[in-house]
Amino acid sequence: MIEIEDLTKRYRGKTVVDRLSFDVKPGAVTGFLGPNGAGKTSTLRMLLGLARPDGGTALIGGRRYADLDRPLCHVGALIDAGSMHSGRSARAHLTALAAANGISRDRVGQVLDIVGMESQAGARVGKFSLGMRQRIGIAAALLGDPSVLILDEPINGLDPDGVRWIRELLRGLASEGRTVLLSSHLMSEMELTADRLVIIGRGAMIADTSVAELAAEYSQGVSVRTPQAGEFTEALSRIGAQVRATSDGALIVTGPTAPQIAELAAGAGIVLHEVSSQKSTLEDAYMRLTADASEFRGGVTR
Ligand SMILES: Nc1ncnc2c1ncn2[C@@H]1O[C@H](COP(=O)(O)OP(=O)(O)OP(=O)(O)O)[C@@H](O)[C@H]1O
Known part of the structure; x- marks a missing residue:
């Protein structure tokens, strides 16, 4: 915690x-x-x-x-693995860290195994790619279990x-x-x-x-396509749903879920060609949430 x-x-x-x-x-x-x-x-x-x-x-x-x-x-931590420039081998680096922290040598083999680096444990950390250094950094973080x-x-x-x-x-x-x-x-x-x-x-x-x-919070309603758009809009309005028509003929419904909309249509004898939830991506949600907080977003002069 x-x-x-x-x-x-x-x-x-x-x-x-x-x-x-x-x-x-x-x-x-x-x-x-x-x-x-x-x-x-x-x-x-x-x-x-x-x-x-x-x-x-x-x-x-x-x-x-x-x-x-x-x-x-x-606590195991990985901060700035990219800057780990060691002339020592991965195994020697981890062994020294284990010794300094009262952790058994056997654990070094275990963490090298967990991060899939046993075969390269003898090579110098300084020669590793960023991805390999990240793995060794994670092995170090896991040393003390x-x-x-x-x-x-x-x-x-x-x-x-x-x-x-x-x-x-x-x-x-x-x-x-x-x-x-x-x-x-x-x-x-x-x-x-x-x-x-x-x-x-x-x-x-x-x-x-x-x-x-x-x-769920950034879900943008349900897109519905039906040849009976007028009739279905009235039925949806009666249950309190908000409905707007898009320029390409779909109805965007907010309030009821997609299954509730499909059941309402079935009960009212309405033919549906499509019912799909319009989720904005989490990326969109994140961009909107942080729009005012980004110091380095391009294109705008402050
Ligand atoms: N040692 C320091 N001395 C002066 N300013 C610092 C120092 N460390 C961080 N800052 C400043 O504090 C702010 C926050 O930096 P920080 O690195 O914590 O952000 P971050 O969210 O981790 O960013 P990034 O995703 O770019 O790593 C930045 O404006 C940075 O320039």
Whole structure:
């Protein structure tokens, strides 16, 4: 469990994390989303004791990171794997990390196995591709078998196989009851990976929701095609539905669900050619939610 309350960070007078509060619960993957510069990394760095908050608290299992005994056994973190330039082999890097944290050497083999890197464990980390470094970074995060995982942009720069691999790994770790928090600035990376979503902009909370709730909230009604449009519009209006006709002859119905509309038509002897829910994509929802919060969106001069 991660608890963030009123967390605030300022750099040179600019508030980059602004009284942020949210909880991250075990047993689910929580996506931490926001445009570039929204304050995600700053928040994660405070959570991991790498930056000092100017206000509020960031707790893991009820304690500050700095107060955890053998922190690697409570929290695994991946922050900036791209910058990991080690002249050591992957195995030596992990073995040193294990030794420094009182973790058995045997665990190194296990985590190399989990991330599929045993065959390359003897090669120098500095020679690895970004995707391989991400895997070694995740192996390091898993060394202490932690119940909480915090990953900053772990999908960034991975090829489709890597993306699928990390998605399955994180979902598996969450299904074992672990708390998994990962950041991204792309909804497309999150919609298949995360259960819950915490969306921030300019350091402040925009939405604390689930993928399913956000999809339902931004659903745009049901598209219906029928040769009896006039008659069916009257029947729909009688049950309180809102109906508007589109220029290509469809009816967009808001209020009832698609099955309710189909049943109403069947009961009234109306022929339907099409009934389909018009879901806006989560990407659209995210773009709308963060439209005012993006510092770097092109095309507009402020
Ligand atoms: N050490 C620092 N000193 C000064 N400013 C900083 C520092 N770290 C972050 N910032 C500023 O804080 C703001 C938030 O940055 P942060 O990296 O937390 O955002 P982010 O949401 O992780 O963005 P991205 O998706 O681009 O990684 C930015 O304006 C950034 O320039």
